Amino acid sequence: MSSRTYAILGIVALAFVVLGILFTVETWVECPHCDGRGYNTRKMTCPQCNGEGTVVVEKKQVCPTCDGTGRILGGLFTCTRCKGTGWIYVTEIETCPKCQGSGYVTVKDTCPYCNGRGGKSVSLWEAWFGG
Numbered sequence: 001m002s003s004r005t006y007a008i009l010g011i012v013a014l015a016f017v018v019l020g021i022l023f024t025v026e027t028w029v030e031c032p033h034c035d036g037r038g039y040n041t042r043k044m045t046c047p048q049c050n051g052e053g054t055v056v057v058e059k060k061q062v063c064p065t066c067d068g069t070g071r072i073l074g075g076l077f078t079c080t081r082c083k084g085t086g087w088i089y090v091t092e093i094e095t096c097p098k099c100q101g102s103g104y105v106t107v108k109d110t111c112p113y114c115n116g117r118g119g120k121s122v123s124l125w126e127a128w129f130g131g
């Protein structure tokens with residue numbers, strides 16, 4: 001055989017080695033649907049405040065009329081403001097603690113394309129030339 005034949009055989013052998021590597025070596029391919037995170041974020045109306053950004057909270061306070069004693073005028077009368085309980089309830093509008101007032105929350109959805117794994121392990125061949 002001529003040296004030219006040897007050269008061709010060498011190239012063919014090398015090609016097989018390269019192909020073998022391409023098919024056996026695995027590489028991690030990030031899922032294009034979730035940028036490799038395994039989940040996608042989605043904005044959703046805050047369930048706690050229905051998107052208002054504020055919530056009404058009821059707070060228990062010591063009745064300022066009777067100072068929490070439930071009695072007024074030296075104990076002669078029952079305090080009408082707190083009906084003798086010594087406590088009053090005040091409603092206050094506060095920034096929604098769940099959404100920090102933005103009215104929406106971000107939820108994570110597991111990526112259905114990669115089942116939350118963020119990608120898959122494929123051969124180099126598949127990664128470069130498509131499976």
Ligand SMILES: [Zn+2]
Nearest residue numbers: 031034111114
């Ligand atoms: Zn994905």
Ligand SMILES: [Zn+2]
Nearest residue numbers: 063066079082
């Ligand atoms: Zn009172």
Ligand SMILES: [Zn+2]
Nearest residue numbers: 046049096099
């Ligand atoms: Zn909220």
